[in-house]
Amino acid sequence: MAVPSLARLGDLETAVLEHVWAAGPCDVKSVHRTLGSRRGITLNTIQSTMERLFRKGLLAREKVSHAYVYSPRQSREELGASMVEEVVSRLLKGEAVPVLEAFVDLAARTDAANLDRLERLIAERRKGRR
Amino acid sequence: MTGVLRLASMNAVALLGFGVIVAAAAALAQRAIATRARALPPELRARVLLAWAVAPIAIATALVAVALWPSLGAALGLAVDHCPAHAGHVHLCMHHLPARGPGIVGAIGLGSFAFAAGAALVWALRLASLALGLSRARSFDLPSGAGVIASSRPFALTIGWFRPRVLVSTALLDRLTPAQLEIVIAHERAHADRRDALATAAARVLSLAHLPSVRREVLADLALACEQACDEAAARACGDRVLVAETIVAAERAAAAAPPLASPGLAFGGGEVVHRVESLLAEPVQKEAPPQLRWILLAAGAVLVAAAPHVHHWTETLLDHLPR
Numbered sequence A: 001m002a003v004p005s006l007a008r009l010g011d012l013e014t015a016v017l018e019h020v021w022a023a024g025p026c027d028v029k030s031v032h033r034t035l036g037s038r039r040g041i042t043l044n045t046i047q048s049t050m051e052r053l054f055r056k057g058l059l060a061r062e063k064v065s066h067a068y069v070y071s072p073r074q075s076r077e078e079l080g081a082s083m084v085e086e087v088v089s090r091l092l093k094g095e096a097v098p099v100l101e102a103f104v105d106l107a108a109r110t111d112a113a114n115l116d117r118l119e120r121l122i123a124e125r126r127k128g129r130r
Numbered sequence B: 001m002t003g004v005l006r007l008a009s010m011n012a013v014a015l016l017g018f019g020v021i022v023a024a025a026a027a028l029a030q031r032a033i034a035t036r037a038r039a040l041p042p043e044l045r046a047r048v049l050l051a052w053a054v055a056p057i058a059i060a061t062a063l064v065a066v067a068l069w070p071s072l073g074a075a076l077g078l079a080v081d082h083c084p085a086h087a088g089h090v091h092l093c094m095h096h097l098p099a100r101g102p103g104i105v106g107a108i109g110l111g112s113f114a115f116a117a118g119a120a121l122v123w124a125l126r127l128a129s130l131a132l133g134l135s136r137a138r139s140f141d142l143p144s145g146a147g148v149i150a151s152s153r154p155f156a157l158t159i160g161w162f163r164p165r166v167l168v169s170t171a172l173l174d175r176l177t178p179a180q181l182e183i184v185i186a187h188e189r190a191h192a193d194r195r196d197a198l199a200t201a202a203a204r205v206l207s208l209a210h211l212p213s214v215r216r217e218v219l220a221d222l223a224l225a226c227e228q229a230c231d232e233a234a235a236r237a238c239g240d241r242v243l244v245a246e247t248i249v250a251a252e253r254a255a256a257a258a259p260p261l262a263s264p265g266l267a268f269g270g271g272e273v274v275h276r277v278e279s280l281l282a283e284p285v286q287k288e289a290p291p292q293l294r295w296i297l298l299a300a301g302a303v304l305v306a307a308a309p310h311v312h313h314w315t316e317t318l319l320d321h322l323p324r
Helices: A011-023 A028-039 A043-055 A076-092 A112-129 B003-038 B042-075 B103-136 B170-175 B178-194 B196-209 B212-238 B241-256 B271-281 B293-320
Strands: A059-064 A067-072 A100-102 B147-149 B156-159 B165-169
Touching: A011 A028, A011 A043, A011 A067, A028 A043, A028 A067, A043 A059, A043 A067, A076 B103, A076 B147, A100 B196, A100 B212, A112 B241, A112 B271, B003 B042, B003 B103, B003 B196, B003 B212, B003 B293, B042 B196, B042 B212, B042 B293, B103 B156, B103 B165, B103 B196, B147 B170, B156 B178, B156 B196, B165 B170, B165 B178, B170 B178, B170 B241, B178 B196, B178 B212, B178 B241, B196 B212, B212 B241, B212 B271, B241 B271
Parallel strands: B147 B165
Antiparallel strands: A059 A067, A100 B156, B156 B165
């Protein structure tokens, strides 16, 4: 399954997701108490937002009594890590991702023999300075 | 086909034709350009290579503009309108739209450009979405402003085109010393200040007018030049070129120790690391752009303008021979 994208979330969706990450499993009413009333947003709007996040694969839900309790499918950390692995996979498949510049290449590695040689050069340079 | 479409399709065919000619000439000049570029300091080299990457499409576009100039000049009242002399001849004129055009070839030309523009737009939107998503996935920000992503893969990167963001992983924070981390962030900040991701993306699209083998070389040289330019910026910030070299090797060791992917396909390229470290251990290259460059470019522009009537005539002559 493709990693769900945080990019296609609106402001309210992002705020709700951040709240569920911070507070843990919660129902629509508890999210509305914290976010909705502060922003002047109705309970229905919060409910629609949480349903959308469920359909986008970012929230899971379980029926408890008469209401759904929503919980994050992945923690922020797990989602971030998944997105990074998705980028690295794309690079390994030869796809260009020219929207980022990495300090060292995310996919291609320098062989150990060359790294050893570079470290020797650096050590010699340091010795030469003293 | 309406007159506007005929004119557009003629320009599209002219652009393709000029593009092929200029790309062939660029392929012949590639070795000389690449050799001279390698002798330049990284910041200047990156600018030269970016200009070289877009040269075929830029020159071809300039030639099409030159071919249209007599018509443009007439429309602006700067030149004599010679359109009546075009009886029975394909006519590149905005003033009097052409009555006939290059037919199927023109349609293919226009269609190709429309397809390429659409594909580039979709590609750009997907990449922008990736950048925004990754930026939002950060757990917290360091005092330097760099975002931290929880990941067992050590990395640092700058992401985004118009509001570039520096991101580092928790794994890299664990592996590097504070001094090394400062160098990494200085390097990435330099990418952000230079808008390297935007320049690289533009170069990838606009360099499609080069022959594929030339394009690969130019883009690889450009990527290395950008990295070295940012290494120099980091070296100026910390005052120790050898420490920057050490940091690159440390980051590469950390990346090599990262957990393997579920579907491994590890690429051994990494030639950039060798070039970057060797360059930092050597004396920095001090060279500036030749002062005559501005005059050379002005002279080239003047030659093009003077040649406009001939370019216009020969372009119409060639377009007239296309099947309709």
